[in-house]
Amino acid sequence: MRPDAHAYAGAIKKDTAYVTRREGDWLALHNVCMHLGCPVQFQEGPQMYFCPCHGGVYNAEGLNVAGPPRIPLQRLGVRLSGQEVQLQVADMPLPTLTLPGDDS
Numbered sequence: 001m002r003p004d005a006h007a008y009a010g011a012i013k014k015d016t017a018y019v020t021r022r023e024g025d026w027l028a029l030h031n032v033c034m035h036l037g038c039p040v041q042f043q044e045g046p047q048m049y050f051c052p053c054h055g056g057v058y059n060a061e062g063l064n065v066a067g068p069p070r071i072p073l074q075r076l077g078v079r080l081s082g083q084e085v086q087l088q089v090a091d092m093p094l095p096t097l098t099l100p101g102d103d104s
């Protein structure tokens with residue numbers, strides 16, 4: 001972590017986030033697919049996030065709409081500090097594979 005970094009920012013690993021400025025607020029989505037953890041990629045045309053690994057698809061709000069992911073992309077907290085947009089980082093839950101018949 002940079003010595004001048006704010007506590008809210010934390011360290012960035014290989015993964016990152018998509019940050020979108022919307023009417024009146026901001027949306028930050030972790031780029032890790034909630035199926036098995038591949039990095040999703042946003043495509044401007046359809047305004048969707050696509051996972052290259054198994055065909056997972058999320059809409060612009062990060063909701064899972066097709067493919068194997070069963071839950072939305074993780075949302076990150078966003079706050080503004082002067083001219084900086086800061087993302088709240090924390091340990092993210094790892095996606096887990098649910099086997100057929102495993103309802104736990």
Ligand code: FES
Pocket residue numbers: 033034035036037038051052053054055056067068069
């Ligand atoms: S890891 Fe994204 S669909 Fe499987």
